[in-house]
Amino acid sequence: MIRSHRLSTIQGIVLAILCFAVTAAEAAGDHGTPTEVPIWNWTPEQIKDHVNRVRAGRDLSPKSWPNGAKVAVSLSFDIDTEPVWVGFQEVRTPSYMSRGEYGARTGHPRVLKLLAKHDIPATFFIPAMTMELHPEIVPGLLKHPEYEIAFHSYVHENPLQLTEDEERQIYKKALKIFEKHVGRKPLGFRSAAWDLTDATIKIVNEMGFLYETSMMSDERPYMLNSYGKETGLIELPVEWILDDWPLFQISWPTKHVAIRNADDVFSIWRDEFDVAHEEGTLFMLTMHPQVIGHRYRIKMLDRLITHMKDKGDVWFATHEQVARHVKEQAGL
Ligand SMILES: [Zn+2]
Known part of the structure; x- marks a missing residue:
């Protein structure tokens, strides 16, 4: 009993040392960022x-937009x-498959x-699997040469669930x-989660993308x-209030139910445009054919584009055209 007790004590100590080593290794990320330690125990550094893992660098607003336009407008559809x-x-x-199918069959x-x-x-x-389906x-x-096709995952998988190797x-x-x-490589990258892992920027740079959004x-x-270092990637920033999904979509799995009046969304997007x-x-x-493609919503988008055109001095461009212009103006 005693011998066995002494053995288990020694085993316990060894186990404790091993556990500490594992916890310490887990706690120190690539740059020594603790992941297991509560945030209030982290040092300021x-x-x-x-x-600083991912932050905004210098402002790349160009001195001017093409054709003497006052504002650039770039619409995207996922x-x-x-x-x-x-x-x-x-x-x-x-039922969910049919909602996705609506996007291709009716909304698009x-x-x-x-x-x-x-x-x-x-x-x-476009996710690769949308192209296959x-x-x-x-x-x-x-x-239509005026349209750009850009990269948006394999099957809209969540990159935050992946290891670096799996993501690559x-x-x-x-x-x-x-x-x-x-028939060609994409220049634009949009994460399916609108979020980046510790490895995403490295992988995206390896793959030769021009911009991230x-x-x-x-x-x-x-x-x-x-x-703190420039990655060379141009960021074209997005925003949830400029996305039709949270404003209009019904998603039971995430308990998100938004059936907004088109006028509400029109007023948000119109005011956002007017200040821009x-x-x-x-x-x-950012819009989705399975969301914006419904009848009352497409009428609203029609009204918004008409408003933008009436205002004048607008350069309508693809994300790629915006990124190229911005890059050139910045002398990059
Ligand atoms: Zn998407």
């Missing part, structure tokens, strides 16, 4: 280091279809019709499918910095 439900919301029943043609009516460009962020979408977009391998797999359908430090374009116009900056919207 550790907190600063953590915040054709997430079924992948957003199976990949991100993790619901896989036929309405979006195309509206863009054609106003003769304006747009950027389409709806192979008619990309050829339809390729008929999944993006490589997605890129192969993207290139098969589009998932962060929210500003409304103006800026240099994306990591640990006054300040001479950038106005971007």
